[in-house]
Amino acid sequence: MPINRRDLHDLLEERSRPAVERPIPWESLRTRVRGARRRRFTAVTAVTAGAVAGFAAVAVVASGSLLNLRGPDEDGHIAASVAGQIPAQFQEADGTVYRRVATATLDAPRKKSVTFDVEMRGKPLAILADCPTESMFMMPHVTVKVTGVSKVFTLSPAPSLSAGCQSNRPVDVMPLPAGTRRATFTVEAPKGFENVAPHERLERWRFGVYEWTPPATMKAASPPAEPPAAFGGRPPEFNLITKKSDTWPAAREVTITVPNTGRPLAFEAYCGGDIADRLSTEVRVNGRLIKGLLDCPAAPANQGGAYTDLGGPKPRSQKTVTIQVRLVAKIPEYRQRPGTLTVAVYEGPR
Amino acid sequence: MADRSEYDAFVAAAWQPLLRTAYLLTRDWAVAEDLVQTALMKAWLAWSRLGNEREAYVRKIIVNVHVSWWRRRWRQVEVTTGSPPDRTQAADDMGRADERELVWQALGRLPARQRAVVVLRFFEDMTEAQTAETLGCSVGTVKSQTSKALAKLRIDDSFASTFVRRG
Numbered sequence: 440m441p442i443n444r445r446d447l448h449d450l451l452e453e454r455s456r457p458a459v460e461r462p463i464p465w466e467s468l469r470t471r472v473r474g475a476r477r478r479r480f481t482a483v484t485a486v487t488a489g490a491v492a493g494f495a496a497v498a499v500v501a502s503g504s505l506l507n508l509r510g511p512d513e514d515g516h517i518a519a520s521v522a523g524q525i526p527a528q529f530q531e532a533d534g535t536v537y538r539r540v541a542t543a544t545l546d547a548p549r550k551k552s553v554t555f556d557v558e559m560r561g562k563p564l565a566i567l568a569d570c571p572t573e574s575m576f577m578m579p580h581v582t583v584k585v586t587g588v589s590k591v592f593t594l595s596p597a598p599s600l601s602a603g604c605q606s607n608r609p610v611d612v613m614p615l616p617a618g619t620r621r622a623t624f625t626v627e628a629p630k631g632f633e634n635v636a637p638h639e640r641l642e643r644w645r646f647g648v649y650e651w652t653p654p655a656t657m658k659a660a661s662p663p664a665e666p667p668a669a670f671g672g673r674p675p676e677f678n679l680i681t682k683k684s685d686t687w688p689a690a691r692e693v694t695i696t697v698p699n700t701g702r703p704l705a706f707e708a709y710c711g712g713d714i715a716d717r718l719s720t721e722v723r724v725n726g727r728l729i730k731g732l733l734d735c736p737a738a739p740a741n742q743g744g745a746y747t748d749l750g751g752p753k754p755r756s757q758k759t760v761t762i763q764v765r766l767v768a769k770i771p772e773y774r775q776r777p778g779t780l781t782v783a784v785y786e787g788p789r
Numbered sequence: 790m791a792d793r794s795e796y797d798a799f800v801a802a803a804w805q806p807l808l809r810t811a812y813l814l815t816r817d818w819a820v821a822e823d824l825v826q827t828a829l830m831k832a833w834l835a836w837s838r839l840g841n842e843r844e845a846y847v848r849k850i851i852v853n854v855h856v857s858w859w860r861r862r863w864r865q866v867e868v869t870t871g872s873p874p875d876r877t878q879a880a881d882d883m884g885r886a887d888e889r890e891l892v893w894q895a896l897g898r899l900p901a902r903q904r905a906v907v908v909l910r911f912f913e914d915m916t917e918a919q920t921a922e923t924l925g926c927s928v929g930t931v932k933s934q935t936s937k938a939l940a941k942l943r944i945d946d947s948f949a950s951t952f953v954r955r956g
Binding site: 444446447448450451452454455456457458459461463464467468471472601605670 | 800801804805806808809810812813817818819820822826827829830833854857889892893907908911912914942
């Protein structure tokens with residue numbers, strides 16, 4: 440016999456009630472807030488250190504506002520990629536410089552798409568959106584066409600602006616054919632865009648297209664973040680049994696072999712540095728490709744875990760389980776950007 | 790600069806209701822706390838622009854980040870090499886508590902978006918329009934997702950009129 444909605448409400452109320460006994464993790468929250476602010480302004484710091492101009496006029500920074508510095512750019516502005524802004528130029532922590540080559544506005548209530556051309560100079564392109572929402576259901580769709588080429592290009596590694604909106608970073612455009620001098624961008628409003636409530640209606644989406652240049656001398660990669668010791672409930676169901684990291688681009692894959700104890704296994708692969716969320720991974724388990732290319736996410740402490748369940752107990756005849764994760768860069772310039780790849784393996788209950 | 794004491798007061802007041810929502814979405818206290826902290830961190834970065842809709846803003850981030858995480862997890866968990874999870878339960882001799890437990894388990898098997906709709910509509914007591922705003926989708930989508938979710942949960946839709954809203 441089905442239960443009714445009142446029962447459903449009571450069930451949800453009951454199951455979530457232990458929340459009242461859980462203390463607020465102030466220390467952890469403050470650490471994360473400090474870390475987020477630091478990351479937001481890291482790019483500015485890097486630019487400041489490298490500026491050769493005679494002066495640097497620094498604006499007072501309020502949360503979400505633009506920090507302007509006098510610098511060598513042609514219009515006199517170098518800025519951090521700060522929320523809500525499409526700066527003329529900025530630099531990421533690994534030293535890669537992003538230079539704006541076009542801007543566009545999608546006036547969503549009146550127009551459902553905007554098309555514009557970008558002149559190319561042989562450098563990879565990326566698009567930064569001033570995201571009025573982080574809802575992944577309301578992301579505009581970006582496509583790129585090249586005259587004489589039938590293929591329609593989109594974003595990489597995933598064809599969505601969502602990751603860029605969440606991290607306030609540019610999202611790469613798929614590599615365009617060698618020798619392309621002009622690319623035509625089309626940004627379309629998402630389906631159902633006009634059906635949201637009036638006060639939620641997004642009047643303007645702003646975009647900047649950037650060409651990016653890796654640093655001439657590659658920095659050393661920062662040490663990788665530690666993987667979580669356990670995951671899956673309280674007490675945790677899966678505990679870390681081993682981990683391994685290596686440095687991109689010197690190493691491109693990490694392989695771990697663990698004994699088959701008969702317990703369920705899971706693993707997590709993640710990237711460190713500015714390559715996170717931008718490179719893809721190819722995963723093999725005991726030599727078998729178990730999935731197609733996926734983006735390599737940032738460390739779980741920043742984004743939450745994305746654990747891959749390898750299923751229940753393996754046959755006794757299988758003495759070991761080997762997990763091989765290979766990083767794939769669709770854009771060759773990523774071989775000049777440092778990062779790390781970490782694979783952590785977890786074992787579940789018997 | 791954003792007012793830190795105001796932010797702290799907001800966190801102190803909103804933490805538990807937000808954590809309840811996050812737990813119902815994630816069903817894991819550690820992940821729920823991580824989710825709420827992520828949302829509160831984003832709220833701090835936008836604090837000066839939030840006005841009076843702070844809790845709604847944070848709840849919106851929680852729901853959408855959860856769906857985002859879940860999608861990534863779903864993509865990665867879909868390939869398994871072992872036996873499928875044991876989801877069969879004996880249906881006979883089922884008391885009320887068993888029925889509730891089955892509904893709870895079924896809720897855990899809903900896709901993230903449908904689970905979010907259930908939590909927002911039937912725990913947060915949001916209207917269809919409010920749910921649509923929070924999820925960033927149309928009211929029609931909320932209706933269809935609700936219908937699918939309730940069918941999977943075996944909730945009798947005819948009880949809608951007797952459902953009592955909180956506060």
